[in-house]
Amino acid sequence: MRSLVLTLVLAAALAAPAAAAEQIRWVDLGAGLAEAKRSGRLVLVDVQTDWCGWCRRMEKTTYADADVRDYVGRTFVAVKLDAEDDESRVDYGGASRTHRQFADSFRITGYPTTLFLAPDGALITRVPGYAKPGPFLGVLRYIGDGHYKTTSWDAYQRAGDADRP
Numbered sequence: 001m002r003s004l005v006l007t008l009v010l011a012a013a014l015a016a017p018a019a020a021a022e023q024i025r026w027v028d029l030g031a032g033l034a035e036a037k038r039s040g041r042l043v044l045v046d047v048q049t050d051w052c053g054w055c056r057r058m059e060k061t062t063y064a065d066a067d068v069r070d071y072v073g074r075t076f077v078a079v080k081l082d083a084e085d086d087e088s089r090v091d092y093g094g095a096s097r098t099h100r101q102f103a104d105s106f107r108i109t110g111y112p113t114t115l116f117l118a119p120d121g122a123l124i125t126r127v128p129g130y131a132k133p134g135p136f137l138g139v140l141r142y143i144g145d146g147h148y149k150t151t152s153w154d155a156y157q158r159a160g161d162a163d164r165p
Contacts, residue, residue, distance in 0.1 A: 032079035043117035065133035075144035
């Protein structure tokens with residue numbers, strides 16, 4: 001019996017790092033903008049608040065989805081931003097701003113909102129509200145694969161590209 005308990009504890013301890021490794025690597029806004037500029041990768045900013053139930057749901061469902069998680073990890077610098085944080089600061093647009101001021105500069109009025117930024121920090125688009133994993137993956141591919149540069153979202157959806165695996 002003692003060896004069974006030890007085996008279960010050991011298995012759980014070994015599985016925990018593997019599960020943690022499968023999570024999206026979220027970084028701070030300042031570090032994310034610097035990494036994007038350095039690497040040329042796009043930035044995904046998950047703008048949320050502590051009290052937002054839909055934000056927690058998106059974290060537990062959409063961002064936990066294996067396909068979403070893998071695509072975000074390969075394509076974007078992932079940033080998590082508390083839109084009500086008045087203490088943390090970032091240099092953006094030539095000025096030092098709090099995270100709240102940063103969120104306000106994009107006229108965000110609901111949470112969660114996902115911002116997609118170019119490597120230089122310029123806004124590509126914002127997607128307000130909760131999104132299920134499948135539809136969100138379509139948005140990720142539209143932005144991440146660069147389709148937004150040449151194709152409207154409506155044309156991309158009509159072509160069925162938003163639903164492809």
